[in-house]
Amino acid sequence: MTGASGHRVLVTGMGCVSGLGRGLAVNWARTRKGDGAIRPLPGPAPVGMAAWLEGRPADDIRFPGVDGQRLRRLGRLDPISRFAIEAALEAVGDAGLADHPSLARRTAVLMGCGSGGNETIDTGYERLFGKDEAKVHPQTIPSSMITAPAAHVSILLGIHGPVFTLSSACASSAHALGEALHMIRSGRVDVAIAGGAEACLTRGSMAGWQSLGVLAPDTCRPFSRDRRGMVLGEGAAVLVLESERHARARGARVHGELAGYGLSSDASHITAPDTAGIAAAIRAAHEDACIGFDIPAVVSAHGTGTALNDAAEALALREVYGTDLPRHRVIATKSAHGHMIGATGAMEFLLGLMALVEGTAPPVLNHLGPDPECDLPLALEPQSFSAEVLISNSFAFGGLNAVLVGRRA
Structure with a gap:
């Protein structure tokens, strides 16, 4: 049985990075066996518990299969964009769509983000208000804007179709997947690279969440007695969605259906x-x-x-x-x-x-x-x-x- 529109939308690629590690295989393996990533967030002072990523990439990170010329077009990357790129490249590779002609015109990128480049914003504020400097980094605006992850993915993959960001707090990437589903059902695109990214484990962001009074001092205990709140994480998850016609025509491996x-x-x-x-x-x-x-x-x-x-x-x-x-x-x-x-x-x-x-x-x-x-x-x-x-x-x-x-x- 198909959905209400009668058109099936298939999942042909998946990629992710989180506190659990880099890549779908390690994230699923740890989740399946009950190996969690929540632990104290390192820093100069106690800042609480979080599910943070070991070995965060440096500013000069290189992505497999991406030449230096295209990488230079991206400018300075906030962690939110690095996470999005890493997950998207894994998903597109998993789907077997790297350099496929449909990426150029018949593909959309929909990214869900609750906030923009928190690390870039924190750094800028530190320079202005903490060090009383007159200027911030010239790439502060492009690297911190909430649309940066979607734009960076489109630049790296050469996607000229619809590219935009949805922001609805904790539902952002679910909305991105859902709206991508409708775009494919309607025939506007054949493929959608959809998901979300977040990099909110900065001093400023953590202070805001702590002031709201919703963060647990110990760990996340869903539906448990004596639960004490949520615990923040970071990373990205991206899926490749395709119309059934497009996926079958190219002989794609199918993970499932949205x-x-x-x-x-x-x-x-x-x-x-x-x-x-x-x-x-x-x-x-x-x-x-x-x-x-x-x-x-x-x-x-x-x-x-x-x-x-x-x-x-x-x-x-x-x-x-x-x-x-x-x-x-x-x-x-x-x-x-x-x-x-x-x-x-x-x-x-x-x-x-x-x-x-x-x-x-x-x-x-x-x-x-x-x-x-x-x-x-x-x-x-x-x-x-x-x-x-x-x-x-x-x-x-x-x-x-x-x-x-x-x-x-």
Whole structure:
């Protein structure tokens, strides 16, 4: 059965980088076995817990297969762009699309980012206000703008089609994947390189999140009793989406299908979630994919580990699935890779699709015991689970909700 439009959109490439490591293979292997990346963030003073990337690339980083002339066109790269490029190059290579003629005109790039180049902004402020210097680096604006990751990917890959950034906080990359789905369904493009990137583990960004009072002092414990908040992560996740016609014509290997997309706005509160809005997005995704609520699913929960969000999401899942809920298995991978803000929706869809294809539900980490408000069929240890679909939830500040549906190939 195909989605509401009757046109299938296939996933032919995947790439990612996170606190778990570089590349899809290591990220999935660690997630599958329950090996998390959350640990103290290094710095001159205690700054809290985070899922940070070992061996961050230097400014003079070189990307495999990219010549120096094209790299010089990019200018100075903030970590958010480096992460996006690394994930995108892996995804395009995985899809076998490097140098394919369709990249030039019939391909789109849609990147989701919650914020721009935080490291570049912090450095500029330090020079201006900390050192009382008169000028900042001349590349400060181009390297910090929120559109930079999408632009950098298009420059490196020679993509002349639609290229833009979506920013809807923690739902950014889920919205990017969903809108890419519609672009391919409508025939506007044959291929979309879609996902998200975030590099928010800077002193200024961390101070803002800490002041908001939502960061856990220990670790991320989705749906657990005594959970104390979220933990930030960094990195990028990018998928290559193709129309079925285009993928079959070139004999592409297919990882799975992006089969549905539902979205809603709570129109209620800037930070507090609304159960009705969450439930509306989940129902809309099922409708778009023509998927019944009784079909066994891996549910990749938003699962931030905060008191309000987890309780609201759990209630919405119980309302939507009712007596069918035990048929499903709920996972929450932020407990492994942290909350990657704009990149997290794509990261969770990518890992959820791996779980669906391999028939393995990765464990929710750091669980201390059941919370009556979060009564869900959680995977608390790695377990075999045969599901037909993936439901991937992303719910953002501002009440901006996006839910994606995946299928096996």
